[in-house]
Amino acid sequence: MTNRLRDCLRCRRQRVPCDQQKPACQLCVALHVFDECHYPEDNSVSNQLSPHLVDYALTSRTDVLTQVMAASETPLLDDMLPNNDWSIQDPELIPTTNDWILVYSFFTANERSGQIRMSIDVRNFINNFYHEPPALRLTLCAIAAHYSKSPLPESVSLSYYQRARKALFRAADHPSVKTAQAFYWIFCFAYWKGQPEIGRPFFKAALGMILGLKLNIDPDDSSWLLPLNLTASEKEERRRLFWGCYYILKEYVWRNASNPYFYLKGETSRSCY
Secondary structure: OOOHHHOOHHHHHHOOOOOOOOOOOHHHHHOOOHHHOOOOOOOOHHHOOOHHHHHHHHHHHHHHHHHHHHHHOOOOHHHHOHHHOOOOOOHHHOOOHHHHHHHHHHHHHOHHHHHHHOOOOHHHHHHOHHHOOHHHHHHHHHHHHHOOOOOOOHHHHHHHHHHHHHHHHHHOOOOOHHHHHHHHHHHHHHHHOOOHHHHHHHHHHHHHHHHHOOOOOOHHHOHHHHHHOOOHHHHHHHHHHHHHHHHHHHHHHHHOOOOOOOOOOOHHHHHOO
């Protein structure tokens, strides 16, 4: 057992485990708080940051600050009041800096984010975080809180889930790729929480929206999309959303071969094939 008296002062203050590495422990390195990582023998030469680590620390903190500024520099008004609707925005759906930091840390320092990073344009999402639809933004916040490397209370991820659910109910009548992504990922969230039955309606909604938006047709073969001038990443997001849902549905069909449409009753499931 390590001597807690030798932990860095920040870890002792936060009451979290410290590996006592010098010049900075791994937790402080991961959180980009190198300048706060000090040990009791702070005057010793061995505890001073090396030039390389100082450069890395400054670069990392500068990059984060730059991205926060870039993500929030555009006024929120246009996004908060679509179609000239001047009703007051629900406070629960407004993004915060803490939300951004949570998602940024998840995508940049958590290996569990790999599946999502393969499905959406993460760089664009982070840079436009404050202008992303509430449903998708809050859903990814819920997932980030669930898989946070610094353990968060269960109530945090569930609070994000409840807010995302509210946003999805509001967005359900306005089909879009991002709304379909939100339905898909909130289903995944419920599944990872061990509650697949709760996620089932969201998955059905995702499939219905995918078919309504004709995501089952490759964007390169969709002439009606030409006026949108979709980027390569936007086209890829459409493909990966469709195939993600397809493989989940295929797995359920395989597991229930005697009743292949048990999961999604009606024409929705049949149309997917």
